[in-house]
Amino acid sequence: MAWLARSPEVVSTELEDGAVLLNMETRLYYSLNQEGLEIWSLLESATGPDELARLLTHAFDVDEERARTSVSAFLRELEQERLVVASDQARTEARSGGEAPSGHSGATGRPFLEPELVKHDEPLHEVSASPFDPQLPLAE
Numbered sequence: 001m002a003w004l005a006r007s008p009e010v011v012s013t014e015l016e017d018g019a020v021l022l023n024m025e026t027r028l029y030y031s032l033n034q035e036g037l038e039i040w041s042l043l044e045s046a047t048g049p050d051e052l053a054r055l056l057t058h059a060f061d062v063d064e065e066r067a068r069t070s071v072s073a074f075l076r077e078l079e080q081e082r083l084v085v086a087s088d089q090a091r092t093e094a095r096s097g098g099e100a101p102s103g104h105s106g107a108t109g110r111p112f113l114e115p116e117l118v119k120h121d122e123p124l125h126e127v128s129a130s131p132f133d134p135q136l137p138l139a140e
Helices: 034-042 049-059 064-080
Strands: 003-006 010-015 018-023 028-032 084-087 117-119
Touching (some): 018 034, 028 034, 049 064, 064 084, 064 117
Antiparallel strands (some): 003 084, 010 018, 018 028, 028 117
């Protein structure tokens, strides 16, 4: 079974209360809440949706069944918006049962809200991947 990876066309920026994702191909942008950001951050290191749900139980005050349901629905949304793609790299490294991956917040007890992906209506008309884009006007 292929697992998911972030689309190479998506750029993300973390904010104080979540994140913003920009699909460079479609020029559409999205907002994530804290729970959505946690899933987005763990996506690359988790070996599948079950492990992703288990890791959420370490970061939030949520039981594994609710986390599994939330992860499944959220991943479907990410797929529909082409923010994630099927990964051909199988990840078989097993982590011990209770460990979170390095870099994981590990802050148990935070209240859990459903992960949110908010699609903004207007696409960005001009997108620059670099602050040194020669098409941008110079500030005087």
